[in-house]
Amino acid sequence: MQETKILWADDEINLLKPHILLLNEKGYHVTTFTNGNDALEAFGKEHFDLVFLDENMPGMSGLETLSAIKNIKSDIPVVLITKSEEENLMEDAIGSKIDDYLIKPVNPKQVLLTIKKIIDNKRLISAKTSMAYQQDFRRLGMTLNDKLSYEEWTEVYKKLIFWELELEKLDDPQMHEILTMQKSEANTQFSKFIEDNYIDWVNKRGKTPLLSNELLKKKAFPHINSTTPVFFILIDNLRYDQWKIINPLITEHFRLDEEDIYTSILPTATQYARNSIFSGLMPLEMEKRFPSLWQNDDEEGGKNMHEEAFLADQIKRSVRKDCKFSYHKILTYDDGKALNEQMNNLMQNEFNAIVYNFVDMLSHARTDMAMIRELANDDAAYRSLTLSWFEHSPLLELLKKLAQKQVKVIITTDHGTIRVKHPSKVIGDRNTNTNLRYKQGRNLNFNAKEVFLIKNPHEAQLPKINISSNYIFAKEDRYFVYQNNYNQFVNYYNETFQHGGISLEEMMIPVATYSSR
Structure with a gap:
């Protein structure tokens, strides 16, 4: 494959070294200039596949350089980089046949996305999807540089997952690479956000998102009444993207009343997060309230053996002592089938908690079994395996049966995975x-x-x-x-x-x- 050659003219080109280095690493050859005259002279002597022009250069301006370039070779795509989107400027630029424009300050990923869109446009299966993502990419990139609130982080993550699922349909690895880079940048910023806020959250200082220890109290217990049984189904290790792909199967049978994102406590590990959910307590509070049941990392034995006792205690504290409930942990296919046969008994309870461990087992199996590693070799394949399991699981059978009754169902998880x-x-x-x-x-x-x-x-x-x-x-x-x-x-x-x-x-x-x- 022939190397893509890029000409970039900007009087502050030294400030763009990170952009140039990234493009070089990605296999593009970038030639830089600090003014329009030198850029135009080089353009007349050798071939370039793409041109980036700063609109506001001393001497020959970006628009003047653009016009001269188009007079030499009108088919070479040009991207204008400007500090403003003033209407008259953009009209002049579009009239001079720019192929795209970027608003300063640009980041390396924006530049890379623009190159992919222009140079590799034929590889895109869906121009509409890629264009929509390009527009959202710019907005997301600018948003990530802001000091975001928790609610804004929720929207950013939902948007990233939306595009991950949409771009997956294009089967274009280069577009997926752009999104992967943006997700990586988002995770970098999100980690800083957690470092800055987590201690305040767990000590209830200031505005606090919904955490594991209040999940049942806020999302499940308010639905408990004497006429409609509540089924609280926790699928261990279920990420938001995995829920998004199984949700259409669920909504074939149920009405989705509310979709939300909540925050797992740290560590995002089963013994901490799931015990916190069922006890309604933070780990330190669990250790104090249940000294004989809580186990630290250095102690032998299962760390999630007492969830039913934790749940019973929380129901007594937060609902009432005589609330009739059940707790079931499903570890195998046969466990799931056996539970389905008890449905009539479950309907007699006001509250039913069911833990499904399949997705957690899948993640561990991927580590331990070569065959699973090959089947789930990336996030898309991991989602696909989750969907395949759910389609043929006793859990879906149970949901189909429940859909014929008057029930309330909450589906959630204790933590995700990366x-x-x-x-x-x-x-x-x-x-x-x-x-x-x-x-x-x-x-x-x-x-x-x-x-x-x-x-x-x-x-x-x-x-x-x-x-x-x-x-x-x-x-x-x-x-x-x-x-x-x-x-x-x-x-x-x-x-x-x-x-x-x-x-x-x-x-x-x-x-x-x-x-x-």
Whole structure:
């Protein structure tokens, strides 16, 4: 494939070095100039596939240079970079046949997207979709530079997932690469947002989003009454994008009353997040209230063995003592079939909690089984496997049966998962826990830029193994690797789906409420 040659003229070209470096890394050859005269002379002597022009250059202006370039070779695409969208300026530029324009300040990803759109336009299956994303890409890029509120972060993440699912239909890896870069940038900014706000949230200082410990109280318990049974279905490890692809199957049978995103507590791991949901407490509160039931990372035994007891206690505190409820954990296909046979009994309860572990098992199987690793080799394949499971699951059978009754259904999860790509070295003692996305222990040695450090766990409503324990959380798509088995860990865990740390995928998770039609 022939190298794409780009001419870029800007009197502040030195400020654009990051843009030039990125384009060079992506295989484009960029020749730069600081004024229109030199750019025009070079354009007349050699071939370029694309031209970027700053509108406001001293001497020959961008529009004058544009007009001269079009007189030499009218078919070469030109992108104008301007500080304003003034109507007369844009009319002049469009009249001079620009192919696109960018508003300063531009970022490298905007530039790359423009190049993909212009140079590789024939590769796009759907021009309408790509154009719409291009417009939203600019808005999203500008939004990510703002100081966002939690509600704004929710909208940003929903928009990213919308485009991920839309662009997946195009089967264009280059467009997907652009979106992946934007999601990565979003996760970088989101990690900073969590570092700045999480401690305040868990201590209820200021405006706080819905967290794991208040999920039942805010989203499920208000629906409890004496006539309509409530089914609270928690699909472990279900990301927002996975919920989006199974939701159409659910709404064939139910009316979607409310779609929302809530925030998993840290660590985004089952023993913390799910126990918090069923107890209605933060982990530190659980340790104090249930000293014989709560287990820390260093203790042997299952960490989610007492959810029914936690739920019973929360129902007594938040609903009433005589509320009739059930709790079921589904680990196998046969468990699901057996539960479906109990539906008449379930209908006698005011509240039914059901935990489905399939998606969590799928993520672990992807790590452990070569065949699953091949089937779920990226996010799209992971979604596809989830959809395939759901289509043929006892859970969908149960929902179809429930749809014939008068019920309220809440479908949610305890945390999401992220595909990890960048190892982060950590050193800890023998009591350090094994999770790849968070560590709790003494004398932890790590790269401070790559983690969110909580020096005093009690400040974050977390228990600690001993008085000097710290927590560190991996940010974005990193995962922790020990120095002495670095290569072995990287070969085994790179690009697997993990949870426990900080990312949009793990923390921003779905809760949806449905009612019978």
